[in-house]
Amino acid sequence: MKNTTIENDKGKRYAVIAITSYLLLIVGWTDAIFGSLIEPLEEWYDLVGSMTTLYCAGALIDAFKPIFPAYVFGVYLMGVGTGSMQTSATAVLSHFEDGPLMTLVYSNMALGSVISPFIIGAFLQYDIGWHHNFWILVGFAAILIISSWFIFKNFDTHDTEKDDYTLREKLRIILPSKKLWIGLLAEAGLLTTQDSFSQWIAPYVKDLKGLSNGQPQYAVAGFWGGLMVGFFFGPLMPNTLSIGVECWSRELKNAATSIIMATSLFGSLLAPFALSQAADEFSLKIFPPVLIVECFITAIIVSFTFVTRPIKEEEDILNYKSTKPESCTNSANPNDWGARNWQSEPDDYLHNPTTKDGSKASTGSIFTVRGFINLGFLSLVIAALLMLFAGYPIYDEFKPNTHTPSGQYAKFNSTGQVEWTVPDRNLIDKDTPKDVYTLSSGFGTDNREYKLVFSDEFSQDGRSFYEGDDPYWEAHDAHYWGTNNLEWYSPRQVTTEGGNLLITLDQSGDDDDLTSHNLDYTGGFLTTWNKFCFTGGYVVANVSLPGKSDVWGLWPGFWTMGNLGRAAYGASLEGLWPYSYDTCDVGTLQNQTLGEYPDAAYNQGGDPSTAALSYSAGQRLSRCTCENEDHPGPKHPDGTFKGRSAFEIDIFEAQVSQENAVGGHGGTGTVSMSGQFCPFDLGYQWNHDAIHITYNETQGPNDMFDMLNTYQGGNQQMSTSVVVMTDQEAYQMSGGKFSEYGLQITPGTGHEASIAWTVNDELRWQVFGDALGGNDTIKISERPITDEPMYVILQLGISYNFGAISDEVLNGAWPNIMKVDWVRVYQPSDSINIGCDPPEMPTAAYINRHLEAYSNANLTTWNQYMEKAPDVAKPVKNALLHQDDADCKIALHSTPDKNLIGMTETDEKKRNHWN
Template sequence: MRNLTKEYSYSSTSNSSDPYIDDDEDEHSSQRSSSSLTPSFIRNNPPMGSANGIQNRATNPFLASNETMESTSGSSSVNYQNEHSTDSELLRGEQEKLYHVEEEKQQQMVSDYQGYYSKHNINDNSNNNDNNKSNSIRLISGKLPSDTSLDQLISAAPIFDRYPLIGPRAIMKAQNMNGSTSKNGISTGTTSLSMDSSNNNLFQGEDDFSPFGGYPANVFPLSLDEKEDDDLLHNPDYEEEARLDRRRFLEDIKHMSIRSFGGFVGILFLFLAGVAVFVILPALTFTGAVDHESEKPKDDIQVSLVERPLSQYKYPQLSAIRTTLVDADTPSSASTKIAKDGSKWKLVFSDEFNAEGRTFYDGDDQFWTAPDIHYDATKDLEWYSPDAVTTKNGTAKLKMDAFENHNLYYRSGMLQSWNKLCFTQGSLEISANLPNYGRVSGLWPGMWTMGNLGRPGYLASTEGVWPYSYESCDAGITPNQSSPDGISYLPGQKLSSCTCDGEDHPNPGVGRGAPEIDIIEAEADTTLGVGVASQSLQIAPFDIWYIPDYDYIEVYNFTTTTMNTYCGGPFQQAISAVSTLNTSWYEFGPEGGKFQKYGMEYLNDNDDGYIRWFVGDNPTFTLYADALHPNGNIGWRRISKEPMSIIMNLGISNNWAYIDWQYIFFPVTMSIDYVRLYQPSDAISLTCDPEDYPTYDYIEAHKYAYTDANLTSWKQAGYTFPKNNLTGNCRSTNF
């Protein structure tokens, strides 16, 4: 078989010497004895008048008889320019075997192509030597011309051969070479083809005559008016692509098939139907817009404007407005409760919080108010906001989140029934789910009660009344209890029983105050990894070292409840016990989310009075009235006879417990399932202004102190402490 080669020569006679063939021989070897049947590329054309100037035409077996190649040497030549030296480096990396031969100043390239065309003589001219030289294509050594010469360059391309013979890898660019190499017995001498890099022509492409390759780059096979379906795939129009990309949605709709259009309409229908069913219909149903008033014929056509409806809508009554104190959702099984003495106490008030979306801004609710204050009394880190309190899923939600407001970084909620709902004696029961994890310290959830003469969070209102529960007129009503040892920092009892005649007092002759009874203040025991409930009575004046008479305190289960080692401080005495809590009664945890009820039951009789605290149905401990007997220079402290308001809050403060910040996962929520209040049938009192312990007139007379949380003292509110006959050198006829 014969290698297809290209012969590069500097003269018309260089092509007549040695033909090069490979080692294989076939039936056409006799035809190859005197000439090479490959086209030659001659650098200089012979004179037109010479015998060798006759141009022979190479034929292609796939061409028709009338598809002949151009006969003139000028039109059949392909002009090459010199490339940079990097071109030769790229060509050397080709996998085909190329041999450079120079003999008598000519360079030939030999391809190892052994395909179909290597076995057939494609030259129909019998003159294998002389005429073969004239069949070569001239290699122009000078620079390519411009302007009109460019037309000559384009016209010099051969007629498009639909079946080209030689691929692009058989054409090798000339390069500067020094020395000689040999391969397969063919030697090349030291030859330098001088090529100017300035001859580069951007319009001159690489010829491709391979039947398996593409078309010559400089001779595109199609005319401008000849189009094929895949032209845009191989030769994209970027401007058209950009235009179509901007209008791709409209184009997709425009060229959408019937099946695609049906699917699009179906999806659109489902979307609109979903909006109608899950958005529009619930909105119309909830607002009552679809419940039109039935048209009733009227006998009298002259209907007054008062009777004529302004609208067909029916506006529902506010869900918080009730006509009874007992919530209609309270089960009948909770209508009574067995007291400590075995008697049945009656359910007199309940709130199940089942109405969805209740709000507790001032004036929104019958029984509760969510104040908008900072609780500075305990140096809390949160701001209590009405936004943080609502009802959802049958519970009241008090949510604390890391929300910056009022120059504080946390926001939480508090509910208080101050001056709306109060009780004197009874059993208060609250079911709650405590926030966060039971084993994590830092939060301060609380459920507690306080006398109505002090409003929680309003320091001016609580000065001199919290946590006094005192009827005597002795050192206990004086500032610091007249003790220089620092046992008390209190300013003294403002509304003592011995207030002088004509002084400011709600009911002279009666010692008044605002004691505090805590149903629960929750914390965590980080050693045991469980929650802890502190249940306490906070009173003033104080026992020596804040120690009551423990002989009159009863603890029911020492495995879960012990007396608190903290007994009080300069601002209050706390008779407190702590009980462990199950971690499932908290918001988070493996078994979290369960509710537990906490409560307290008390009677305020001076002799038989007591306070008993509960976790669930089990009592934790009981404080009897005798535990508060006189001690030192102070007299009896009484179990509260004041009307007590109810407070529920979720706080956070460094004054309460160590704050384990990394394990408090804000937002956290304390959920209240219900509040239920029971009282003896013969001692029902739910007013905040009872006759024997009135509060209404006194609060109205000092409203500034009860409505401005920024006031921190009674004097700052513009009022003064009333005088008493112990220190005021005045007379009290009511004592």
């Protein structure tokens, strides 16, 4: 079939336009999300390098118009790589550069930027992973290949009948031209600025505004990056490109176009990565001034393209420069001589008069399409700039600070209680080895694949954990009065050195009263409260314990707690710790009794003076909560509130057994691993037969130091506690080695739910949910394995509440240091749920309403908080105690123990509140 030119076939010409518009729609699609995907791609799939390579390869292949199959292959590579097919689009349309056509076609790129976030958001809303977007791109590329083959295979993109230049000759002619280089810089500036905006917007809305990897992120990124910047710079690209190459004849023009586009695209690809490195060294706040400078420089360069637009004489000189004899270069086509018969000459009023009716000359009217476009575009630019640098900051300052309910992403905690300024510290530490990103299975009977969702390798020395200094961790500045600790917890005692986290317990010096608050010791207490939380999963740390393995008295701990309770803040904990309960019955009441019912809890408890079973405060946020009360939610289908708590699980509390010890030393290092529960079983004896608990058969329970803990609870808590012997050399002063201690939480009830403890990647003990089943003797129901969002705690203190303190500790070498090599959190691949405010278990709104209780450590009870904030904090009605109230009927009718209906509380209560 004979080849023809696109210009000679009007139908094919518009088909080319349609195909190119579609191509650029894909460009917009991918550009809108590429910046957002850089981090997860690099973090989880290690794909950024390969994508960049594909993109550059495609750009280079298409740069100088190869044969058609190679051309299509280049388009395919660019489409599957980053989707940036601009080079090929520009090459196809290079002979249509004058007039509004290219502006119209290029607007499809901005259109793709605008529509893609909503399509991606819809995918995310229906739990379709973001990585499926790449299959969409492959599909687009396949459609493009098929369409391109039928459209382009028999058509040349320009008239090449007399194109006898070699590539070297073309380069020799066009490279010395300053017009080419001004055009190249202008295009590179426009593309770089656009890509920089894309690179900045997504991290900005994620990290500084708390939006997570979901629909809001893509919507905001698409709106600002696509709509504003795309429409601002998009129309300038074809104009600056056409001006940069219009001084050349057809055969030279395409080579110049390819040089400009390929080089500027390659340069613009590097700019976002360079800015990312700058942000690593400084912070995301470096982006706005850089973008302003980029816009300013780009505007100057773009202006130069119009100022240096070649005049007719200059075009003639350039067009007739040739390395070929005139007889070889002149063709029958006037276009090749530099003639521009299709263009109007601005000073040719004779042949191009401005008329309205064809007979009467006029100066024209301002009410023209072109006038409206010019004024509209100018207005849009002014409004966009004002909104970006004035309106949006003002609005952002005064609007309520809301955050996504689905947790945190990249570098920002979801609840936003504390702002931070540390750049580029992701959920997964960049220094975490790739080979630990997944676990092939859990422990025990859990065969699910586990995926790393959080890690901190503590590889950067000198980190600070004062309030606001870290995105995920904060060190307490408080006294842990609840357990009568002898030390003050100070952020100064927590830092990083030598690739480890150091938590130091030291004697307080004479000049250290401000730090120790007149206490004898100063320790460290580090938490991720309200910053990083996880619901179910496996948390593990590599730890070297403080002191010596055979000397007792220190209290190092690694534990987790539900986010609704802040450790060391008594008002927040009262009535929530250590509950894990979701039934409306006596288990929600103080003493676990209503009047003298049930008798076992009233008369057969463990307290020697009162025979009371429990002194814990009643569950403040229980399933018995009446309607319209202050409760964080959620609600069950029957209209009752879900019972909420601050459940505690201790991964370890290190202790030293004094068996066979002499003279204050010679003991054996162990750790207790415990789950703290409320309400309590009679005698604090949970069901720990072989069906409900399992252990490492090679090391327990017959071993003296691998056994059920002799302490199973008291009137403040019931403990599913076990004891495990440690590596006796994994201590600061007894070998300096490290050991891994882990906790696997499988939320729920019954035998499918469990708490499992591991040491050095080996399961040691596992307690199943049915060990905490209902107890008819004391009329309580099952206590679930928690589905609260849990935060992580690392601490080193000293207290007689935890056990005896050896004189060798008191009089021995100081300081004592607990070293943590790393902390990692995994979750089943099909059950990822991170964040302190998940939709199904919200905490943020409740914490914000009662922030005083969560920030004032001097408030030891909820009553004290209510006295301090009477307009905000009020007693929460329990339906069992308000049975006649209309708003308590739904909760009351949900109780499984119908004996409670009609009962009233008595005045003679065996209550000795723990505070």
